[in-house]
Amino acid sequence: MKRVTIADIARAAGVSKGAVSYALNGRPGVSEETRRRILAVAEQFGWHPSSAARALSDGRTGVLGMIVDRPARTLGIESFFMQLISGIEATLSARDVSLLLQVTEDREREMATYRRWWAQRRVDGVIVVDLRRDDPRVALLEELNMPCVVIGGPHGLGTLPGVWSDEVAVTTAVVEYLAALGHRRVARVAGLADLWHTSVRGQAVADAADRVGLTDVTTVYTDYTGEEGARATRALLSRRPSPTAIVYDNDTMAVAGLGVAHEMGIAVPQQLSIVAWDDSPLCQLLHPQLSAVSRDIAAYGGHAAEQLLKILDGAETRSFQDTTPQLIPRGSTAPPAAA
Amino acid sequence: MKRVTIADIARAAGVSKGAVSYALNGRPGVSEETRRRILAVAEQFGWHPSSAARALSDGRTGVLGMIVDRPARTLGIESFFMQLISGIEATLSARDVSLLLQVTEDREREMATYRRWWAQRRVDGVIVVDLRRDDPRVALLEELNMPCVVIGGPHGLGTLPGVWSDEVAVTTAVVEYLAALGHRRVARVAGLADLWHTSVRGQAVADAADRVGLTDVTTVYTDYTGEEGARATRALLSRRPSPTAIVYDNDTMAVAGLGVAHEMGIAVPQQLSIVAWDDSPLCQLLHPQLSAVSRDIAAYGGHAAEQLLKILDGAETRSFQDTTPQLIPRGSTAPPAAA
DNA sequence: CGGCGATGGTTACCCGCTTCATATGAGCTC
DNA sequence: GAGCTCATATGAAGCGGGTAACCATCGCCG
Known part of the structure; x- marks a missing residue:
């Protein structure tokens, strides 16, 4: 079953491929009426431009990457990552950007994956978590010149932008x-x-x-x-x-x-x-x-995603300080028994 | 900074682009010696083929998708998904396949995303979780003819393959x-x-x-x-x-x-x-x-990923029954107090 | 009525890789 | 030595979009 391409849409709408592209991307070059007709045909065919073709042509994939480097054993028990991910997703999906996730138990492999992803242009940028002291990933990402946002800081970031709280x-x-x-x-x-x-x-x-x-x-x-x-x-x-x-x-x-x-x-x-x-x-x-x-971990993730999207849109790389976490006293704290 | 492409590798190795492609993909058409030389040059340049170009050319993305449709509030508290994901990843990363993750709180949006992903050829297939009764996703995936594996079953799968336990x-x-x-x-x-x-x-x-x-x-x-x-x-x-x-x-x-x-x-x-x-x-x-x-949730995810990879490799779609979960009695169960 | 700028649309090439058709030449056979 | 086969390598066509350059109308003005 052959899949629908831009050529099919062009033929069905009685215009050229170029016109379809202009119509789809909201650029000048087609009249309002033609644009509507083309979009209607696209809608009717359920056509969406091939992400590969688009990425090849304009160099953007619409995908951000994130690598979590923790043993499976400790991953499950912490709600942190799942909350972080849903926060990131909430921001990304509003702009039709997707999240590529890698879970690894090996720091070398994580570094290798950044290199590979970037060489393959598989992602537009990455969100980095679990910042360490003397983190070798910082130098790597600086070297690759790969857009990224580190969740953590403000120390140990090198020149990388971070999202952190006090x-x-x-x-x-x-x-x-x-x-x-x-x-x-x-x-x-x-x-x-x-x-x-x-x-x-x-x-x-x-x-x-x-x-x-x-x-x-x-x-x-x-x-x-x-x-x-x-x-x-x-x-x-x-x-x-x-x-x-x-x-x-x-x-x-x-x-x-x-x-x-x-x-x-x-x-x-x-x-x-x-x-x-x-x-x-x-x-x-x-x-x-x-x-x-x-603290609001999901919001934290959302902010990181936003920062990265801004950077990809050409903004200067800047760090972002999130709201300060709050202590919520409940029943497990009280004055100590008299010594 | 121009990025390295297959043409650069070909030039540096003194061969044609075609030869580089053959060498890289382990296909016949180049001698062992030439292959080694080409691979050495590629290694030295840190070159990896552009995923977009490759996907465009051969129709495969090397990406599987998964959509989790649960409110953020309940996602964090359950270790299930994180364990599942690490199991899936363990299988996928061994074959350089990546996982595209979407978290949504909206079932319509989930369906729309399957359609879009498939139309865009953004993923080669999907892993479906949280099978429901009269699940509309089953009909959708059948209609799209999109490779997939459902985690769940054996009932309510329609013609889709599933991974389930007793x-x-x-x-x-x-x-x-x-x-x-x-x-x-x-x-x-x-x-x-x-x-x-x-x-x-x-x-x-x-x-x-x-x-x-x-x-x-x-x-x-x-x-x-x-x-x-x-x-x-x-x-x-x-x-x-x-x-x-x-x-x-x-x-x-x-x-x-x-x-x-x-x-x-x-x-x-x-x-x-x-x-x-x-x-x-x-x-x-x-x-x-x-x-x-x-039950071993990570293994469960791993099996699902394996099944899907097999299907993508052309295997007939078959369901897979995982090991049966076991009851582990501990201190919270005992005979009831005499009535 | 000729020239001019908008406006709306088309053409052709490029992105980086895979692959098919084709070429070259070495080694054999008869 | 002509004719074959086999191994190795090249060239060029596509994959599906984006976009710069180009072209055709049309209305308008002097």
């Missing part, structure tokens, strides 16, 4: 809040040590702790899984003296931590306060409900 | 297990009523209940969110007599249900047994750990 501000707010409640021994169950935002939060915690006079701040690094969150929590709660508050870098680990507290007979929030990073519906389903740092 | 068998096993424990009043908090697998499970529950002599089986339909799972649980546990066991169609709702039981002072598993559908690490982080129906 992690320092909210981290400080969390520490100050816990200090104000009376906590003096606070721990943090962090995520992957070499992600930029992990170290930004770490630095902010240290600075804020200094300022409010917390001297006993412990950090444990994990891979974001519930297992490691549980293990870290057990270790922390087995110390003497043990922390009276723990901040988790994602909700899964916070849930696991709550479970461990139950298991060890430690009452939350009476004996232990818990704060989850990245709020999710899950945080409100538990007892007690988890105090959490909340 | 939901009836595992559902029956769950009911029989609960009956064997001594439960007589069992409830099910189901997902979206018009999804095929929801009704398949419903029918299987009814049949099995009949067979083992459970007469009191209630089903409540939800949108998979924790909120609705909690609400449904509250309603069920407020009845007199109330069910002694509840089966949930996803893990999020099971977690919510556990929370409600806590809230109402109902002991799990002593007074209420809970079974979650689709196991996840989360199920093991709670106390008690949730008994769950487990």
Whole structure:
């Protein structure tokens, strides 16, 4: 079954291929009446221009790429990416741009994919996630001169544009809040040590702790899984003296931590306060409900997509600061039991 | 900065464009020595053939599409899709095929996108999820004659190939297990009523209940969110007599249900047994750990991708039955308290 | 009435790759 | 050495659009 092409439309409308192209793309060169006739015929045939032919001719594919480099095991448990993706999609689909997604467990492969995608002109640009310290992808993308937006920053971006939020501000707010409640021994169950935002939060915690006079701040690094969150929590709660508050870098680990507290007979929030990073519906389903740092992840993705589209439209590459995440206190935080 | 094309490679290697093409694609027509020389030059230039030009010429894009039509709100909470996607990717990336993803909240838009993708030749085929009863997408894809694989079945597929597992068998096993424990009043908090697998499970529950002599089986339909799972649980546990066991169609709702039981002072598993559908690490982080129906979702996605690739390679369209999900009993199921 | 600028439309070439038809020449056979 | 076959390589035609350059009308003005 032969497929419909621009030539078929031209023939059916009694005009040349060129006229069809002009009509379709809203360019001058055809009268309003002819344009309408052509569009009607196209509609009737259900014709859309071949993306390959169009891409070949004008060099644009209408596709953005995104590579997620996390083990499958940790991907499923985090709602972050799915929310991010739906935010990106909401922006893109309004402009008929599509998202090419790659999931890999290998950083070399991710780099190779950027190279290949660009060499093949498979995408117009990419959205980069999980910015790391000394991230080799930054240099690669600069070298390739490939349009992109990094979700993360403002540090470690090189000359690349980023979309980021003020992690320092909210981290400080969390520490100050816990200090104000009376906590003096606070721990943090962090995520992957070499992600930029992990170290930004770490630095902010240290600075804020200094300022409010917390001297006993412990950090444990994990891979974001519930297992490691549980293990870290057990270790922390087995110390003497043990922390009276723990901040988790994602909700899964916070849930696991709550479970461990139950298991060890430690009452939350009476004996232990818990704060989850990245709020999710899950945080409100538990007892007690988890105090959490909340941000609109979908909007975040949407902004990144918008920035990238602007860049592709010729705008100067600029970074974008998103709204600052907010701490939402719920039932899992309270003043510590009298020492 | 002009980009490298096949002509540059041909010139540099001192051969014709045709020879480069043959060498690259492993076709006869060039000697081994020439082939090696050409490939070396290509490697050195970092050249990859333009996907657009290739697609235009041979009609294949090397891209598969997938559309997820769920509200963003419910997408994030379910690990299902992310796991599915990583499984699909694992299969695809081994063959340098990419996945085009669209997230929409609108069924009309999903249908329109299939039409557009196919008319534009943007994808070689699609993976279809969330099969519904009387699903209009089936007729559309049949009409378009667009290569596809449906995740779901074996019913309601029309002539389309599907990848599915024996939901009836595992559902029956769950009911029989609960009956064997001594439960007589069992409830099910189901997902979206018009999804095929929801009704398949419903029918299987009814049949099995009949067979083992459970007469009191209630089903409540939800949108998979924790909120609705909690609400449904509250309603069920407020009845007199109330069910002694509840089966949930996803893990999020099971977690919510556990929370409600806590809230109402109902002991799990002593007074209420809970079974979650689709196991996840989360199920093991709670106390008690949730008994769950487990399946390898990533493998499921991988199989779907494989089937579709086979079809694209000219294989006859055939359905594929995946391994049957297994019930994994944990701490949330026990014999009911003596009535 | 000739010349001029709009307006509306056509033609032909280009984008980068695959592939078919064709050419060249080496190695054989009779 | 003429005639074949086989292996290797080239040239050119298309794939389906975009667009620059060109052409035909027509109305208008001097």
